[in-house]
Amino acid sequence: TSEDSKALNMDPEPKIIISASGMCEAGRIKHHLKHNLWNPKSSIVFVGYQSVGTLGRSIVDGDKQVSIFGERIQVEAEIYNLQGFSGHADRDQLLEWVGGLQRPPHEIFLIHGEEDAKKGLAESIRSTYGYNCIDVQQVSEYTLSKDGAVTREDIESRIVSPESLWSIKKNMYDIHDELVKVLYNTHLAVSSLSPEQVADINNIILEIQKNILNLGSAVTREKDPYMDTAVNQ
Structure with missing residues:
Protein backbone atom coordinates (compact mmCIF):
# COMPACT_ATOMS: atom_id res chain seq x y z
CA THR A 1 0.00 0.00 0.00
CA SER A 2 0.95 3.65 -0.17
CA GLU A 3 1.42 3.77 3.60
CA ASP A 4 3.66 0.69 3.55
CA SER A 5 5.77 2.32 0.86
CA LYS A 6 6.17 5.53 2.86
CA ALA A 7 7.04 3.51 5.97
CA LEU A 8 10.14 2.16 4.22
CA ASN A 9 11.74 5.56 4.72
CA MET A 10 11.33 5.28 8.50
CA ASP A 11 13.29 2.00 8.61
CA PRO A 12 17.04 2.66 9.17
CA GLU A 13 18.10 -0.72 7.75
CA PRO A 14 19.86 -0.77 4.32
CA LYS A 15 17.48 -1.56 1.48
CA ILE A 16 16.84 -1.32 -2.26
CA ILE A 17 13.66 0.50 -3.27
CA ILE A 18 12.38 0.13 -6.84
CA SER A 19 9.84 2.82 -7.61
CA ALA A 20 8.18 4.95 -10.32
CA SER A 21 7.18 7.25 -12.01
CA GLY A 22 10.16 7.15 -14.29
CA MET A 23 10.70 10.93 -14.34
CA CYS A 24 9.90 11.45 -10.65
CA GLU A 25 6.93 13.71 -11.34
CA ALA A 26 4.30 11.85 -9.31
CA GLY A 27 3.64 8.92 -7.02
CA ARG A 28 5.59 7.32 -4.20
CA ILE A 29 8.98 8.03 -5.76
CA LYS A 30 8.68 11.63 -4.60
CA HIS A 31 8.38 10.51 -0.97
CA HIS A 32 11.42 8.25 -1.37
CA LEU A 33 13.45 11.07 -2.90
CA LYS A 34 12.41 13.53 -0.21
CA HIS A 35 13.69 11.19 2.49
CA ASN A 36 16.85 10.01 0.74
CA LEU A 37 18.23 12.68 -1.60
CA TRP A 38 19.80 14.58 1.29
CA ASN A 39 21.60 11.48 2.61
CA PRO A 40 25.17 10.99 1.28
CA LYS A 41 24.85 7.28 2.15
CA SER A 42 22.03 6.86 -0.38
CA SER A 43 22.36 6.08 -4.08
CA ILE A 44 19.71 7.09 -6.62
CA VAL A 45 19.84 5.07 -9.86
CA PHE A 46 17.96 6.18 -12.99
CA VAL A 47 17.39 3.59 -15.71
CA GLY A 48 15.15 5.53 -18.09
CA TYR A 49 15.01 8.72 -20.13
CA GLN A 50 14.52 11.94 -18.16
CA SER A 51 12.68 14.65 -20.07
CA VAL A 52 13.68 18.31 -19.82
CA GLY A 53 11.75 20.15 -17.12
CA THR A 54 11.14 17.11 -14.90
CA LEU A 55 12.39 16.48 -11.38
CA GLY A 56 14.31 13.45 -12.61
CA ARG A 57 16.13 15.54 -15.23
CA SER A 58 17.09 18.15 -12.64
CA ILE A 59 18.65 15.45 -10.46
CA VAL A 60 20.48 13.77 -13.37
CA ASP A 61 21.80 17.14 -14.57
CA GLY A 62 23.44 17.68 -11.18
CA ASP A 63 21.22 20.29 -9.52
CA LYS A 64 22.32 20.67 -5.91
CA GLN A 65 18.85 21.56 -4.68
CA VAL A 66 15.42 20.46 -5.90
CA SER A 67 11.86 21.20 -4.81
CA ILE A 68 9.71 18.29 -3.61
CA PHE A 69 6.24 18.94 -2.18
CA GLY A 70 7.15 22.62 -1.90
CA GLU A 71 10.25 21.92 0.21
CA ARG A 72 13.82 22.59 -0.94
CA ILE A 73 15.86 19.39 -0.67
CA GLN A 74 19.66 19.36 -0.76
CA VAL A 75 21.03 16.70 -3.13
CA GLU A 76 23.80 14.83 -1.30
CA ALA A 77 23.09 11.26 -2.47
CA GLU A 78 25.18 9.58 -5.16
CA ILE A 79 23.39 9.85 -8.51
CA TYR A 80 23.75 7.25 -11.28
CA ASN A 81 22.21 7.28 -14.74
CA LEU A 82 22.28 3.88 -16.50
CA GLN A 83 22.02 4.18 -20.28
CA GLY A 84 20.45 1.52 -22.50
CA PHE A 85 17.51 0.49 -20.29
CA SER A 86 15.02 3.06 -21.57
CA GLY A 87 11.99 1.96 -23.55
CA HIS A 88 12.56 4.86 -25.95
CA ASP A 147 -7.98 13.66 -48.01
CA GLY A 148 -7.92 10.83 -45.51
CA ALA A 149 -11.64 10.94 -44.67
CA VAL A 150 -13.45 7.62 -45.07
CA THR A 151 -17.11 6.63 -45.21
CA ARG A 152 -18.90 4.27 -42.86
CA GLU A 153 -18.98 1.71 -45.68
CA ASP A 154 -15.20 1.92 -45.98
CA ILE A 155 -14.85 1.30 -42.27
CA GLU A 156 -17.26 -1.61 -42.15
CA SER A 157 -15.53 -3.27 -45.09
CA ARG A 158 -12.28 -3.33 -43.10
CA ILE A 159 -13.67 -5.00 -40.00
CA VAL A 160 -11.83 -8.23 -39.30
CA SER A 161 -13.76 -11.27 -38.10
CA PRO A 162 -13.34 -12.32 -34.43
CA GLU A 163 -12.09 -15.71 -35.65
CA SER A 164 -9.21 -14.12 -37.56
CA LEU A 165 -8.26 -12.01 -34.56
CA TRP A 166 -8.32 -15.04 -32.28
CA SER A 167 -6.07 -16.93 -34.71
CA ILE A 168 -3.54 -14.10 -34.63
CA LYS A 169 -3.59 -13.98 -30.82
CA LYS A 170 -3.18 -17.75 -30.60
CA ASN A 171 -0.16 -17.66 -32.90
CA MET A 172 1.40 -14.91 -30.78
CA TYR A 173 0.82 -16.90 -27.59
CA ASP A 174 2.39 -19.95 -29.24
CA ILE A 175 5.44 -17.90 -30.25
CA HIS A 176 5.67 -16.55 -26.70
CA ASP A 177 5.65 -20.09 -25.29
CA GLU A 178 8.38 -21.16 -27.71
CA LEU A 179 10.53 -18.17 -26.72
CA VAL A 180 10.12 -19.07 -23.05
CA LYS A 181 11.36 -22.58 -23.83
CA VAL A 182 14.34 -21.20 -25.76
CA LEU A 183 15.16 -18.84 -22.89
CA TYR A 184 15.05 -21.73 -20.43
CA ASN A 185 17.27 -23.91 -22.63
CA THR A 186 19.71 -21.03 -23.09
CA HIS A 187 19.93 -20.64 -19.33
CA LEU A 188 20.80 -24.33 -18.99
CA ALA A 189 23.38 -24.30 -21.79
CA VAL A 190 24.98 -20.91 -21.17
CA SER A 191 28.22 -22.37 -19.78
CA SER A 192 28.75 -24.70 -22.74
CA LEU A 193 28.07 -22.32 -25.65
CA SER A 194 30.91 -21.82 -28.11
CA PRO A 195 31.85 -18.36 -29.45
CA GLU A 196 30.36 -19.35 -32.82
CA GLN A 197 27.07 -20.29 -31.16
CA VAL A 198 26.99 -17.01 -29.27
CA ALA A 199 27.57 -15.08 -32.52
CA ASP A 200 24.79 -17.01 -34.27
CA ILE A 201 22.41 -16.41 -31.37
CA ASN A 202 23.16 -12.67 -31.37
CA ASN A 203 22.51 -12.45 -35.12
CA ILE A 204 19.20 -14.27 -34.77
CA ILE A 205 18.20 -12.02 -31.87
CA LEU A 206 18.91 -8.94 -34.00
CA GLU A 207 16.65 -10.31 -36.73
CA ILE A 208 13.93 -11.04 -34.16
CA GLN A 209 14.19 -7.46 -32.86
CA LYS A 210 13.77 -6.09 -36.39
CA ASN A 211 10.78 -8.34 -37.02
CA ILE A 212 9.20 -7.27 -33.73
CA LEU A 213 9.48 -3.62 -34.84
CA ASN A 214 7.82 -4.52 -38.15
CA LEU A 215 5.14 -6.47 -36.29
CA GLY A 216 4.48 -3.49 -34.03
CA SER A 217 4.16 -1.27 -37.09
CA ALA A 218 1.73 -3.71 -38.69
CA VAL A 219 -0.38 -3.90 -35.53
CA THR A 220 -0.63 -0.13 -35.06
CA ARG A 221 -0.96 1.15 -38.63
CA GLU A 222 -4.26 2.65 -39.75
CA LYS A 223 -5.58 2.64 -36.20
CA ASP A 224 -8.98 4.28 -36.59
CA PRO A 225 -11.30 5.21 -33.68
CA TYR A 226 -14.30 4.99 -36.00
CA MET A 227 -13.44 1.40 -36.78
CA ASP A 228 -13.35 0.65 -33.04
CA THR A 229 -16.84 2.11 -32.77
CA ALA A 230 -18.09 -0.02 -35.64
CA VAL A 231 -16.60 -3.15 -34.09
CA ASN A 232 -18.14 -2.42 -30.70
CA GLN A 233 -21.54 -1.91 -32.29
Whole structure:
Protein backbone atom coordinates (compact mmCIF):
# COMPACT_ATOMS: atom_id res chain seq x y z
CA THR A 1 0.00 0.00 0.00
CA SER A 2 0.95 3.65 -0.17
CA GLU A 3 1.42 3.77 3.60
CA ASP A 4 3.66 0.69 3.55
CA SER A 5 5.77 2.32 0.86
CA LYS A 6 6.17 5.53 2.86
CA ALA A 7 7.04 3.51 5.97
CA LEU A 8 10.14 2.16 4.22
CA ASN A 9 11.74 5.56 4.72
CA MET A 10 11.33 5.28 8.50
CA ASP A 11 13.29 2.00 8.61
CA PRO A 12 17.04 2.66 9.17
CA GLU A 13 18.10 -0.72 7.75
CA PRO A 14 19.86 -0.77 4.32
CA LYS A 15 17.48 -1.56 1.48
CA ILE A 16 16.84 -1.32 -2.26
CA ILE A 17 13.66 0.50 -3.27
CA ILE A 18 12.38 0.13 -6.84
CA SER A 19 9.84 2.82 -7.61
CA ALA A 20 8.18 4.95 -10.32
CA SER A 21 7.18 7.25 -12.01
CA GLY A 22 10.16 7.15 -14.29
CA MET A 23 10.70 10.93 -14.34
CA CYS A 24 9.90 11.45 -10.65
CA GLU A 25 6.93 13.71 -11.34
CA ALA A 26 4.30 11.85 -9.31
CA GLY A 27 3.64 8.92 -7.02
CA ARG A 28 5.59 7.32 -4.20
CA ILE A 29 8.98 8.03 -5.76
CA LYS A 30 8.68 11.63 -4.60
CA HIS A 31 8.38 10.51 -0.97
CA HIS A 32 11.42 8.25 -1.37
CA LEU A 33 13.45 11.07 -2.90
CA LYS A 34 12.41 13.53 -0.21
CA HIS A 35 13.69 11.19 2.49
CA ASN A 36 16.85 10.01 0.74
CA LEU A 37 18.23 12.68 -1.60
CA TRP A 38 19.80 14.58 1.29
CA ASN A 39 21.60 11.48 2.61
CA PRO A 40 25.17 10.99 1.28
CA LYS A 41 24.85 7.28 2.15
CA SER A 42 22.03 6.86 -0.38
CA SER A 43 22.36 6.08 -4.08
CA ILE A 44 19.71 7.09 -6.62
CA VAL A 45 19.84 5.07 -9.86
CA PHE A 46 17.96 6.18 -12.99
CA VAL A 47 17.39 3.59 -15.71
CA GLY A 48 15.15 5.53 -18.09
CA TYR A 49 15.01 8.72 -20.13
CA GLN A 50 14.52 11.94 -18.16
CA SER A 51 12.68 14.65 -20.07
CA VAL A 52 13.68 18.31 -19.82
CA GLY A 53 11.75 20.15 -17.12
CA THR A 54 11.14 17.11 -14.90
CA LEU A 55 12.39 16.48 -11.38
CA GLY A 56 14.31 13.45 -12.61
CA ARG A 57 16.13 15.54 -15.23
CA SER A 58 17.09 18.15 -12.64
CA ILE A 59 18.65 15.45 -10.46
CA VAL A 60 20.48 13.77 -13.37
CA ASP A 61 21.80 17.14 -14.57
CA GLY A 62 23.44 17.68 -11.18
CA ASP A 63 21.22 20.29 -9.52
CA LYS A 64 22.32 20.67 -5.91
CA GLN A 65 18.85 21.56 -4.68
CA VAL A 66 15.42 20.46 -5.90
CA SER A 67 11.86 21.20 -4.81
CA ILE A 68 9.71 18.29 -3.61
CA PHE A 69 6.24 18.94 -2.18
CA GLY A 70 7.15 22.62 -1.90
CA GLU A 71 10.25 21.92 0.21
CA ARG A 72 13.82 22.59 -0.94
CA ILE A 73 15.86 19.39 -0.67
CA GLN A 74 19.66 19.36 -0.76
CA VAL A 75 21.03 16.70 -3.13
CA GLU A 76 23.80 14.83 -1.30
CA ALA A 77 23.09 11.26 -2.47
CA GLU A 78 25.18 9.58 -5.16
CA ILE A 79 23.39 9.85 -8.51
CA TYR A 80 23.75 7.25 -11.28
CA ASN A 81 22.21 7.28 -14.74
CA LEU A 82 22.28 3.88 -16.50
CA GLN A 83 22.02 4.18 -20.28
CA GLY A 84 20.45 1.52 -22.50
CA PHE A 85 17.51 0.49 -20.29
CA SER A 86 15.02 3.06 -21.57
CA GLY A 87 11.99 1.96 -23.55
CA HIS A 88 12.56 4.86 -25.95
CA ALA A 89 13.71 3.88 -29.43
CA ASP A 90 16.76 5.46 -31.05
CA ARG A 91 16.83 7.20 -34.44
CA ASP A 92 17.57 4.09 -36.51
CA GLN A 93 14.80 2.11 -34.80
CA LEU A 94 12.30 4.92 -35.37
CA LEU A 95 13.32 5.21 -39.02
CA GLU A 96 12.86 1.47 -39.45
CA TRP A 97 9.43 1.67 -37.83
CA VAL A 98 8.38 4.49 -40.17
CA GLY A 99 9.69 2.45 -43.10
CA GLY A 100 7.28 -0.34 -42.15
CA LEU A 101 4.19 1.79 -42.75
CA GLN A 102 2.21 0.26 -45.61
CA ARG A 103 0.36 3.48 -46.51
CA PRO A 104 2.42 6.70 -46.78
CA PRO A 105 1.23 9.19 -44.14
CA HIS A 106 0.09 12.67 -45.14
CA GLU A 107 2.08 14.17 -42.28
CA ILE A 108 4.19 12.92 -39.39
CA PHE A 109 4.19 15.06 -36.22
CA LEU A 110 7.11 14.79 -33.79
CA ILE A 111 5.85 15.97 -30.41
CA HIS A 112 8.18 14.40 -27.82
CA GLY A 113 11.93 14.51 -27.27
CA GLU A 114 14.91 16.86 -27.16
CA GLU A 115 14.63 19.71 -29.68
CA ASP A 116 17.91 18.95 -31.49
CA ALA A 117 17.04 15.24 -31.65
CA LYS A 118 13.56 15.99 -33.04
CA LYS A 119 14.96 18.26 -35.73
CA GLY A 120 17.53 15.63 -36.72
CA LEU A 121 14.92 12.86 -36.84
CA ALA A 122 12.53 15.01 -38.89
CA GLU A 123 15.26 15.70 -41.45
CA SER A 124 16.19 12.00 -41.58
CA ILE A 125 12.55 11.01 -42.23
CA ARG A 126 12.24 13.62 -44.99
CA SER A 127 15.49 12.63 -46.71
CA THR A 128 14.95 8.87 -46.33
CA TYR A 129 11.26 8.53 -47.19
CA GLY A 130 10.19 11.92 -48.54
CA TYR A 131 7.40 12.21 -45.96
CA ASN A 132 6.25 15.60 -44.73
CA CYS A 133 7.60 15.51 -41.17
CA ILE A 134 6.73 18.35 -38.78
CA ASP A 135 8.74 19.14 -35.67
CA VAL A 136 6.07 20.50 -33.30
CA GLN A 137 7.28 23.48 -31.26
CA GLN A 138 5.54 24.08 -27.92
CA VAL A 139 1.88 25.16 -28.34
CA SER A 140 1.05 24.92 -32.04
CA GLU A 141 -1.94 24.65 -34.38
CA TYR A 142 -2.12 22.68 -37.62
CA THR A 143 -4.90 22.26 -40.16
CA LEU A 144 -5.28 18.63 -41.18
CA SER A 145 -6.27 17.79 -44.74
CA LYS A 146 -9.54 16.00 -45.47
CA ASP A 147 -7.98 13.66 -48.01
CA GLY A 148 -7.92 10.83 -45.51
CA ALA A 149 -11.64 10.94 -44.67
CA VAL A 150 -13.45 7.62 -45.07
CA THR A 151 -17.11 6.63 -45.21
CA ARG A 152 -18.90 4.27 -42.86
CA GLU A 153 -18.98 1.71 -45.68
CA ASP A 154 -15.20 1.92 -45.98
CA ILE A 155 -14.85 1.30 -42.27
CA GLU A 156 -17.26 -1.61 -42.15
CA SER A 157 -15.53 -3.27 -45.09
CA ARG A 158 -12.28 -3.33 -43.10
CA ILE A 159 -13.67 -5.00 -40.00
CA VAL A 160 -11.83 -8.23 -39.30
CA SER A 161 -13.76 -11.27 -38.10
CA PRO A 162 -13.34 -12.32 -34.43
CA GLU A 163 -12.09 -15.71 -35.65
CA SER A 164 -9.21 -14.12 -37.56
CA LEU A 165 -8.26 -12.01 -34.56
CA TRP A 166 -8.32 -15.04 -32.28
CA SER A 167 -6.07 -16.93 -34.71
CA ILE A 168 -3.54 -14.10 -34.63
CA LYS A 169 -3.59 -13.98 -30.82
CA LYS A 170 -3.18 -17.75 -30.60
CA ASN A 171 -0.16 -17.66 -32.90
CA MET A 172 1.40 -14.91 -30.78
CA TYR A 173 0.82 -16.90 -27.59
CA ASP A 174 2.39 -19.95 -29.24
CA ILE A 175 5.44 -17.90 -30.25
CA HIS A 176 5.67 -16.55 -26.70
CA ASP A 177 5.65 -20.09 -25.29
CA GLU A 178 8.38 -21.16 -27.71
CA LEU A 179 10.53 -18.17 -26.72
CA VAL A 180 10.12 -19.07 -23.05
CA LYS A 181 11.36 -22.58 -23.83
CA VAL A 182 14.34 -21.20 -25.76
CA LEU A 183 15.16 -18.84 -22.89
CA TYR A 184 15.05 -21.73 -20.43
CA ASN A 185 17.27 -23.91 -22.63
CA THR A 186 19.71 -21.03 -23.09
CA HIS A 187 19.93 -20.64 -19.33
CA LEU A 188 20.80 -24.33 -18.99
CA ALA A 189 23.38 -24.30 -21.79
CA VAL A 190 24.98 -20.91 -21.17
CA SER A 191 28.22 -22.37 -19.78
CA SER A 192 28.75 -24.70 -22.74
CA LEU A 193 28.07 -22.32 -25.65
CA SER A 194 30.91 -21.82 -28.11
CA PRO A 195 31.85 -18.36 -29.45
CA GLU A 196 30.36 -19.35 -32.82
CA GLN A 197 27.07 -20.29 -31.16
CA VAL A 198 26.99 -17.01 -29.27
CA ALA A 199 27.57 -15.08 -32.52
CA ASP A 200 24.79 -17.01 -34.27
CA ILE A 201 22.41 -16.41 -31.37
CA ASN A 202 23.16 -12.67 -31.37
CA ASN A 203 22.51 -12.45 -35.12
CA ILE A 204 19.20 -14.27 -34.77
CA ILE A 205 18.20 -12.02 -31.87
CA LEU A 206 18.91 -8.94 -34.00
CA GLU A 207 16.65 -10.31 -36.73
CA ILE A 208 13.93 -11.04 -34.16
CA GLN A 209 14.19 -7.46 -32.86
CA LYS A 210 13.77 -6.09 -36.39
CA ASN A 211 10.78 -8.34 -37.02
CA ILE A 212 9.20 -7.27 -33.73
CA LEU A 213 9.48 -3.62 -34.84
CA ASN A 214 7.82 -4.52 -38.15
CA LEU A 215 5.14 -6.47 -36.29
CA GLY A 216 4.48 -3.49 -34.03
CA SER A 217 4.16 -1.27 -37.09
CA ALA A 218 1.73 -3.71 -38.69
CA VAL A 219 -0.38 -3.90 -35.53
CA THR A 220 -0.63 -0.13 -35.06
CA ARG A 221 -0.96 1.15 -38.63
CA GLU A 222 -4.26 2.65 -39.75
CA LYS A 223 -5.58 2.64 -36.20
CA ASP A 224 -8.98 4.28 -36.59
CA PRO A 225 -11.30 5.21 -33.68
CA TYR A 226 -14.30 4.99 -36.00
CA MET A 227 -13.44 1.40 -36.78
CA ASP A 228 -13.35 0.65 -33.04
CA THR A 229 -16.84 2.11 -32.77
CA ALA A 230 -18.09 -0.02 -35.64
CA VAL A 231 -16.60 -3.15 -34.09
CA ASN A 232 -18.14 -2.42 -30.70
CA GLN A 233 -21.54 -1.91 -32.29
